[in-house]
Amino acid sequence: MNRILPWLVPVLVLLAWQAGSQFGLIEANVLPAPSAVAAAGWHLARSGELWTNIEVSAARALVGFAIGGGIGFVLGMTNGLSSISDTLTDSTLQMLRNIPHLALIPLVILWFGIDEEAKIFLVALGVFFPIYVNTQHGVRSVDPHLLEMGRAYGMSEAALFLRVVLPGALPAIFVGLRYGLGIMWLTLIVAETISASSGIGYMAMNAREFMQVDVVVFSILVYAALGKLADSVARLLERTTLRWNPVYAKA
Amino acid sequence: MTVNVLERAADAVTHASSPGAAITLRGVTKTFGTHRVLQGIDLTVEAGAFVAIVGRSGCGKSTLLRLLSDLDQPSTGNVVVDQRTKGWRDIVRLMFQEPRLLPWQRVAHNVEVGLSRAHTMRDRRRQAEDALAQVGLDGRGHHWPAVLSGGQKQRVALARALVSHPKLLLLDEPLGALDALTRIEMQDLVTNVWQDKGFTAIMVTHDVSEAVALADRILLLEDGKVALDIDVDLPRPRRHGDPSAARIEGRILDQLLRR
Numbered sequence: 001m002n003r004i005l006p007w008l009v010p011v012l013v014l015l016a017w018q019a020g021s022q023f024g025l026i027e028a029n030v031l032p033a034p035s036a037v038a039a040a041g042w043h044l045a046r047s048g049e050l051w052t053n054i055e056v057s058a059a060r061a062l063v064g065f066a067i068g069g070g071i072g073f074v075l076g077m078t079n080g081l082s083s084i085s086d087t088l089t090d091s092t093l094q095m096l097r098n099i100p101h102l103a104l105i106p107l108v109i110l111w112f113g114i115d116e117e118a119k120i121f122l123v124a125l126g127v128f129f130p131i132y133v134n135t136q137h138g139v140r141s142v143d144p145h146l147l148e149m150g151r152a153y154g155m156s157e158a159a160l161f162l163r164v165v166l167p168g169a170l171p172a173i174f175v176g177l178r179y180g181l182g183i184m185w186l187t188l189i190v191a192e193t194i195s196a197s198s199g200i201g202y203m204a205m206n207a208r209e210f211m212q213v214d215v216v217v218f219s220i221l222v223y224a225a226l227g228k229l230a231d232s233v234a235r236l237l238e239r240t241t242l243r244w245n246p247v248y249a250k251a
Numbered sequence: 252m253t254v255n256v257l258e259r260a261a262d263a264v265t266h267a268s269s270p271g272a273a274i275t276l277r278g279v280t281k282t283f284g285t286h287r288v289l290q291g292i293d294l295t296v297e298a299g300a301f302v303a304i305v306g307r308s309g310c311g312k313s314t315l316l317r318l319l320s321d322l323d324q325p326s327t328g329n330v331v332v333d334q335r336t337k338g339w340r341d342i343v344r345l346m347f348q349e350p351r352l353l354p355w356q357r358v359a360h361n362v363e364v365g366l367s368r369a370h371t372m373r374d375r376r377r378q379a380e381d382a383l384a385q386v387g388l389d390g391r392g393h394h395w396p397a398v399l400s401g402g403q404k405q406r407v408a409l410a411r412a413l414v415s416h417p418k419l420l421l422l423d424e425p426l427g428a429l430d431a432l433t434r435i436e437m438q439d440l441v442t443n444v445w446q447d448k449g450f451t452a453i454m455v456t457h458d459v460s461e462a463v464a465l466a467d468r469i470l471l472l473e474d475g476k477v478a479l480d481i482d483v484d485l486p487r488p489r490r491h492g493d494p495s496a497a498r499i500e501g502r503i504l505d506q507l508l509r510r
Contacts, residue, residue, distance in 0.1 A: 149351040167355040244355040
């Protein structure tokens with residue numbers, strides 16, 4: 001019963017939507033019926049257009065995430081561990097963090113045109129900050145008692161990092177990861193909608209020109225599904241690596 | 252079979268010398284900024300003794316323990332542990348007030364933290380299991396620390412301290428956070444292990460009755476000096492509420508409270 005109940009409202013909404021379209025209460029050029037959206041999706045999938053665009057968008061997302069997340073992770077670790085590096089770079093990074101990265105779009109278009117680099121740059125920039133901030137916070141909040149224990153028990157600096165610092169910081173790093181994944185899709189949607197010649201966002205904008213509202217709605221749903229997929233993968237990773245923590249063990 | 256014999260032979264070689272470390276402190280002081288925490292301590296502890304150090308908060312007992320654990324150096328004077336003036340960290344183990352287990356490692360892995368990387372993995376696992384059996388937690392190696400009770404966690408911490416066969420065990424109020432009954436059980440466990448292994452034990456506590464229950468000798472630290480040095484000549488096993496123990500306890504408390 002508890003497994004079915006959460007699906008009740010979405011199913012009812014879907015039925016009401018379908019019925020509304022069927023009886024002409026919702027006009028097709030405002031919001032096409034769910035069946036029409038599904039048909040559009042089926043059509044795109046069969047022509048292969050959908051898969052090419054998903055591939056292009058996913059590649060941009062992942063490359064941008066790897067670059068921005070990687071730099072954020074390394075800098076977060078370094079600044080969490082070394083106070084010299086932290087004093088040197090943290091306040092600068094915090095200042096940059098206050099610039100909404102999407103505000104840079106005009107500048108980025110001037111720099112990179114509308115090529116791949118532009119999208120990847122924006123995604124990397126957007127993903128960088130949540131990963132950086134949370135990694136740094138995670139490292140700093142590692143229990144100093146455990147560090148003292150590790151030293152008293154003769155752990156080398158490398159062992160101390162691998163057995164105490166990294167696992168201690170992991171819960172916070174996962175918070176950054178999931179937040180970063182959200183920003184990743186958001187940035188990509190905006191970037192692809194404004195300037196692109198391929199990808200899901202382009203597919204939606206192109207459909208708009210031809211008044212294919214069903215394709216537009218379908219593209220939005222694809223974005224939602226991709227975002228949900230990324231979040232599920234992150235949660236799965238979180239559950240497997242944080243099994244020791246009773247909070248995650250039950251979930 | 253052959254392996255076991257070899258291992259035992261290796262064990263015998265390591266423990267051929269006395270299982271406990273003798274300690275000598277000469278004119279030891281420790282200053283933090285302008286505050287002199289230890290004001291010239293001279294002390295000799297024979298190998299295999301159980302010494303309790305009692306005193307009020309801030310009397311310097313934790314500082315003394317840090318010097319003995321080789322985590323810190325004295326400002327003046329010298330500390331000799333097991334005939335070494337430095338670098339004895341590998342023969343000392345420290346037990347803290349909190350268990351300080353790594354929550355992300357299973358119990359057996361936590362115990363293995365006490366072993367050097369030099370052992371093979373199988374060897375480490377075997378020694379960890381042995382140490383766990385010693386503290387009455389056989390077969391719990393695969394559990395996460397989070398599922399253990401406070402007393403069990405402190406037992407794991409004891410196993411971690413014992414697994415490397417230290418010659419000197421330092422205990423920093425290790426039973427302070429436990430409930431009364433668990434505490435008595437742990438006191439018995441510590442006494443048994445100490446009698447069995449023969450290491451030197453130094454325990455810091457502000458519970459005088461605990462000091463009397465466990466130690467051969469009690470040092471009272473006041474303002475960074477040894478104010479009282481009493482031998483506890485009571486037969487073991489000691490029972491709680493023994494009248495002669497109460498007399499010693501009374502004497503120490505009188506000094507502590509300046510009555």
